Amino acid sequence: MELIFETDYQLILKKLNEIDPLQYGRTRNYVNGAVTYLSPYISRGVVSTHQVLKSVLKEGYKISEIESFVKELCWRDYFQRVGQVKDLNTEIKQAQSEITNYHISSNVVNASTGNEGIDAAVRLLYKSGYMHNHCRMYTASMVCNIAKSHWLHPAQWMYYHLLDGDWASNACSWQWVAGANSNKKYFANQENINRFAFTNQSNTFLDTSYEALEKWKFHLRYWQHKN
Numbered sequence: 001m002e003l004i005f006e007t008d009y010q011l012i013l014k015k016l017n018e019i020d021p022l023q024y025g026r027t028r029n030y031v032n033g034a035v036t037y038l039s040p041y042i043s044r045g046v047v048s049t050h051q052v053l054k055s056v057l058k059e060g061y062k063i064s065e066i067e068s069f070v071k072e073l074c075w076r077d078y079f080q081r082v083g084q085v086k087d088l089n090t091e092i093k094q095a096q097s098e099i100t101n102y103h104i105s106s107n108v109v110n111a112s113t114g115n116e117g118i119d120a121a122v123r124l125l126y127k128s129g130y131m132h133n134h135c136r137m138y139t140a141s142m143v144c145n146i147a148k149s150h151w152l153h154p155a156q157w158m159y160y161h162l163l164d165g166d167w168a169s170n171a172c173s174w175q176w177v178a179g180a181n182s183n184k185k186y187f188a189n190q191e192n193i194n195r196f197a198f199t200n201q202s203n204t205f206l207d208t209s210y211e212a213l214e215k216w217k218f219h220l221r222y223w224q225h226k227n
């Protein structure tokens with residue numbers, strides 16, 4: 001898969017007219033879903049979230065019909081506001097728990113985790129500067145909640161490679177996955193990744209229930225205690 005982000009302003013404006021917010025609501029979690037790929041333009045101020053919303057509403061949709069799309073635009077604006085009042089390099093709600101290191105696994109950076117959905121997403125990131133939202137969550141979950149890395153350095157790695165690199169959305173989202181900007185860590189298991197990334201892997205270290213993934217926490221605590 002190759003993604004090209006045009007820089008001609010008229011072509012960018014045309015993309016606004018091509019948004020299908022109903023299909024978006026139905027498919028946005030799938031790696032081939034009807035997402036807009038507008039983030040490089042929004043994050044660089046080429047188009048605003050207001051302009052995007054206005055363009056969609058002129059098609060006659062009611063907000064209630066396209067709630068899922070509007071919500072995501074709101075998340076973007078909300079994170080910007082958070083960035084105005086908080087130091088995003090530090091934890092927003094609470095300290096990340098269960099940290100064992102302040103690095104990022106070379107398997108993630110080299111796209112060699114063995115998880116096909118995540119590895120393909122990292123390769124696409126290097127090639128095109130884009131990663132699907134769900135894949136960003138999967139990657140951050142593997143890094144922070146399985147490899148137990150502190151969120152900051154890995155977030156900087158992803159930010160560096162993204163064409164839409166935006167520190168407010170980036171840091172707030174990494175912290176959300178790591179449980180530092182939410183009450184609960186976000187875990188993605190193999191079944192989830194297979195479903196939304198169209199892979200078909202089994203017997204991987206993620207091929208287990210959420211309860212089992214959560215329990216790793218306790219094993220780790222026990223191991224740390226003993227060592």
Ligand SMILES: Cc1cc2nc3c(=O)[nH]c(=O)nc-3n(C[C@H](O)[C@H](O)[C@H](O)COP(=O)(O)OP(=O)(O)OC[C@H]3O[C@@H](n4cnc5c(N)ncnc54)[C@H](O)[C@@H]3O)c2cc1C
Pocket residue numbers: 028034035036037038039040042043072073075076077079131132133134136137140158159162164165166167169170171173174177
């Ligand atoms: C770990 C992680 C890191 C992220 N880092 C960034 C980043 O550096 N820059 C960035 O712009 N977004 C970031 N996001 C948010 C989101 O993944 C991207 O905005 C979205 O995937 C961009 O693709 P799109 O334009 O096709 O989005 P669409 O799904 O088509 O959404 C339209 C627009 O809404 C906004 N948006 C959508 N989803 C989100 C979201 N979850 N949070 C905030 N805004 C959203 C974006 O401006 C996007 O262009 C991150 C999310 C995660 C989980």
